[in-house]
Amino acid sequence: MTSNPTPAADLALRRTLGERRIGLVAWRLLVLQAAHPAVAGGMDRYSTYRAHPWRRIEHTMDSGSRLFFAGPEERRLEVARLARTHRRIKGTDAAGREYDAQDPAVRAWVMVTLYEAMTAMHELAGAPLTAAQQDVLYAEFTEVCTDLGIPGEELPATAAEVPAYVERMVREELELTDVARYMLHDLLREAPAPRRLGPLRPAWPLLRALTARTLTALTVADLPPAWHERFGTPRPRTAAALSWTLHRGLRVLMTRLPDGLRYRGHAADGSRPEPGRRPAPRIPKARSAGSRADRLEAFFRQVLDQTGDGRVDTADLQAMAHNVCWQLELPQEREDVLYAAFEGWWKELCAGMDRDGDGAVDCAEFVAAMSAGLDRDPAYLERGLAPAMRALFRAADADGSGHLCADEYRVLFGGSRVHPAELNEGFRELDADGDGRISEAEFVAAFTGFFTARTEATAGTALLGRA
Numbered sequence: 001m002t003s004n005p006t007p008a009a010d011l012a013l014r015r016t017l018g019e020r021r022i023g024l025v026a027w028r029l030l031v032l033q034a035a036h037p038a039v040a041g042g043m044d045r046y047s048t049y050r051a052h053p054w055r056r057i058e059h060t061m062d063s064g065s066r067l068f069f070a071g072p073e074e075r076r077l078e079v080a081r082l083a084r085t086h087r088r089i090k091g092t093d094a095a096g097r098e099y100d101a102q103d104p105a106v107r108a109w110v111m112v113t114l115y116e117a118m119t120a121m122h123e124l125a126g127a128p129l130t131a132a133q134q135d136v137l138y139a140e141f142t143e144v145c146t147d148l149g150i151p152g153e154e155l156p157a158t159a160a161e162v163p164a165y166v167e168r169m170v171r172e173e174l175e176l177t178d179v180a181r182y183m184l185h186d187l188l189r190e191a192p193a194p195r196r197l198g199p200l201r202p203a204w205p206l207l208r209a210l211t212a213r214t215l216t217a218l219t220v221a222d223l224p225p226a227w228h229e230r231f232g233t234p235r236p237r238t239a240a241a242l243s244w245t246l247h248r249g250l251r252v253l254m255t256r257l258p259d260g261l262r263y264r265g266h267a268a269d270g271s272r273p274e275p276g277r278r279p280a281p282r283i284p285k286a287r288s289a290g291s292r293a294d295r296l297e298a299f300f301r302q303v304l305d306q307t308g309d310g311r312v313d314t315a316d317l318q319a320m321a322h323n324v325c326w327q328l329e330l331p332q333e334r335e336d337v338l339y340a341a342f343e344g345w346w347k348e349l350c351a352g353m354d355r356d357g358d359g360a361v362d363c364a365e366f367v368a369a370m371s372a373g374l375d376r377d378p379a380y381l382e383r384g385l386a387p388a389m390r391a392l393f394r395a396a397d398a399d400g401s402g403h404l405c406a407d408e409y410r411v412l413f414g415g416s417r418v419h420p421a422e423l424n425e426g427f428r429e430l431d432a433d434g435d436g437r438i439s440e441a442e443f444v445a446a447f448t449g450f451f452t453a454r455t456e457a458t459a460g461t462a463l464l465g466r467a
Helices: 008-018 020-034 037-046 053-068 072-086 104-124 131-147 159-172 178-185 195-222 225-231 237-255 292-304 314-327 332-353 363-371 378-383 385-396 406-412 420-430 440-451 458-464
Strands: 090-092 098-100
Touching: 008 020, 008 053, 008 104, 008 131, 020 037, 020 104, 020 178, 020 195, 020 237, 037 090, 037 098, 037 104, 037 178, 037 314, 053 072, 053 131, 072 131, 072 314, 104 131, 104 159, 104 237, 131 159, 159 225, 178 195, 195 237, 292 363, 314 332, 314 385, 314 406, 332 363, 332 378, 332 385, 378 385, 385 406, 385 440, 406 420, 420 440, 420 458, 440 458
Parallel strands: none
Antiparallel strands: 090 098
16 A cells, blocks of 8 residues: 655654654653553553563554554544454453543543653753644644544643643543553563564563663653652652653754654655565574473463463454454454454363363463363364464455465565565465465464464464564
8 A cells, every 4th residue: 555645734743753762752651551540451451562562562653654654545544443443442440440442531541642742752852842833733633633533622622731631630540550560660671572683682681671771760750740749659860860861862863863864764754665674584493392381381372372461361362363453454344254253263262271160261271271182173173263264364365266365465464564585484384285375275274283383383473473
C-alpha cells in the first residue's frame, strides 16, 4: 500500500512525533497510561508486553505511523483495525472493576498522554513550546482523535487546559498499578534480546542492565510533579541530573544533525520514505539436544504463554489470533472466523490439559500432557489445532486460490519490516514439495509440528515468536 504525504498543516505534529528524541519520553508515556486502572486491567489480561515486549512496541509504532504519518486511506484502515482489536478487550480486573478498551474516557486519556509527552519533550529540554505552537500542535492532534471517534467532550477543549486535565487525572484517577510498577521497574530488566540486535546479541545481558537502570532513572525523574506527590516516589538528584543532561544535550545535538538523521523514518517535509529493513537475521536452527521436557518447557514460555503470566488460557490464544490479524487487513466477519477457530483450539487444549480444573493450563500440565502423547492423538489435533491452522491459512489466502504465494506469505509474516532472507527461509520450510507455493496441507502439517513443539520453524518463530 502506498503512503501519501499528509497535508502541510500536519507538519508540526509529524515533526514532533518523528524526532528521534521523542524516545526519551516514550517510557514515561507508557507508565502514565498503565497507571489508569482500566488500561492496566486490559494490559494485564490481554497484552503481550511481558512475554513479547519488542513485538508489542513494534505494533504500537506501526499503528502510530499509520495514524500520524500516512495518508487518509491508511489512517482510515488503521482506525478500523484498532476498533476491531479494542472491541475484544473488556472484562473485570482483580479488584472487581469493569474495564472496556472502547470506553471514550479511557481512550481520551491514552491519547492525551501522547500529546502531553510531545509538549513534555520540549519542556524537559529547556525549550518549551509557545502558547501559539501548542495551539497548532493540539489542533492537529485533535483531528486524529476525531478520526478515532473520541468524543470532543472527553478531551480538554484547548491546549491550555491539558496540564490541568493531566494533573486532575494523576491526582484523582490514576493508581500505582502493578502494571505501571512493572513497566517502570522490571520490564526492561527481564526483556528478551531484540531480534534486531544482530551481532550484539551476546552482550544483551550487560546492555539490558545498563538500559534498564538508565531508563528507569530517567522516567522517574521526568514524571509530573503531581505523580511524585500522589504516590510519594522520590526524585533523586542523580536522576534529575541525568534527565537535564540527556534532554538538553540531545536537543542541542539534534539541531545540528541533518533531517535524515534527526527524524525517524520520515522526512521533515512530511513525506514518508519506504521503511527500512533490519539486517539479515540469524536464521533459527533446529532445536538443540535436550530432554523433551526441557524443550516443552521452553516452548510453553516462549510461544504458548503469550501474555507472560505463567499460564495459558483464552487470552493467550486470543493474543495469537490478534497477532495474525494485525498483519492482515481482514474484514470483521473474517476476523471473527479466525478468533473463533483459535478459541476452539483453546477449548481443546483446556479439555486435554487442565488437570486441576482452574480454567487455565500451567507449564507442568502442558509438559505432562504432551509427554503422555496427547499431541499424537489424531482426534485431539483434528478437534482443535488443525481447524485453527486451516482458518489461519484461509485468512492469509487473499485470492482464495487454495495456495499461499510468496506475496501472501510475506504479508502474513511481516512484510517489509522483515529481511527477505528470513522470509525466503520460512517460505522454503513450508513449501515441502518445492513447487513455489504453499498448500493448505503443507501449511497445516508444518504448523502442527511447530505447535506440538516438535519442530523449530522459522515461519512459526517469526509469527508468534521467541522475542
